Amino acid sequence: MELTASLLEKYSKPGPRYTSYPTAPYFDEKFGASAWLDELQQTQASGRDLSLYVHIPFCDSLCYYCGCNMVATQNYSKATQYLGFLFQEIERMAALTLPGRTVRQIHWGGGTPTYLHPDDIRRLFAHLRASFNIAADAEIGCEVDPRELSREHVQALADSGFNRLSLGVQDLDLTVQQAVNRVQSASLIHEVYGWMRDAGIPSINMDLMVGLPHQTVASFSQTLEQIIAMAPDRLAVFSYAHVPWMKKHQKLIQETDLPDLPTRIALQQLLLEKLTHAGYVYIGMDHFAKPDDELVKAQRNKTLYRNFQGYTTHKDCDIYAFGVSAISQTDEVYVQNAKNLAEYQQRIAAGGLATERGLRISREDRLRRDAIVRIMSDLELNKMEFSRHWQIEFDSHFADALSELADMQADGLIELHAEVIRVTETGRLFLRNIAMCFDAYLKQPAVNEPRYSRTL
Structure with missing residues (x-):
């Protein structure tokens, strides 16, 4: 794969994930709780399965790189209070859901879901199980911070039925860890990983991050070697998104400490070389998995999908999301809960849903979403099949996208054929940029303030 400074400089620009x-x-905000309630009632007979997301915003301490909706506190009573509101929200959504609908996927994110005490992990999951019809083979995942974790936490997750855990590592170099206020030794990662294997967790993912302060090719190479030796089932290696205008605490990171352009190029090359040599398949969008992993099989079979939970094998599911800032989705609607913790709790206390804003999408939105998802999941888009499905003439409908894609073909990111658009090996690093060509909203007049992190 050829990755040059000129390519990185050209395509490293703000863009959505x-x-x-x-x-x-x-x-x-014009699409609020009443509109979401109407949508819930109208879609119960759709026959679509469900995916449940639960947001636990709490962390013991602040990681300076964090881009999530989180609350750093060591006052556990806040979590106890939050669970009370969360249970109410779950009960209200369950009351609006036909009993026959099946939950195929559950994911807990944060913050740090394992901030919860082991007994509360069991209590929260038992509440979900009592409220919804969860399939026996449901994919049940949770994000895990190794710090403050105990073997009892891992056992509580296993007892509840979690079968996929994502272990937050980021980097094993002490200098990098100190710069982002997340110190966790390699021995701790080994120990926690061992607990997960001992508990019989079938699939373990490790989250890493490139572009952090003081990161070098030499230091990150050592991190990768230690991680590869542990042989996690999946790896998510995210590029650090420096957005201090959105996340004020990121100002605690000195921009002069961030890797320069040549280092970022070298880090990307290092990732691809070491992980592919170790036998991992590069799916795209920072994700690697072993060849027998479900994500790899789904990509091969063209059944991979992308939604708020990242890459998934569960395409035809409505997402019901619980907790502060959580985003729910049906085929035609997105809604987000209040992003402020106090506001979220006030809305639940008032007896309604926590919806703060949302959107009903048009047919054109759905059409373009399909194109973007196919590119990012299948790494190709069959123009003829797409045209038949949506009853359009592809080249005229996407004339704007094709003119941009022609430049990307010249740069070796894609191959443009009469019937198919295909992402090259190099292009996998630039999936966000390729998808942006199909985004009609980016072609509207720019806003004053940046909205997105850089694509690379």
């Missing part, structure tokens, strides 16, 4: 289309900045 496309966990939705249209993206969250276009959600509108």
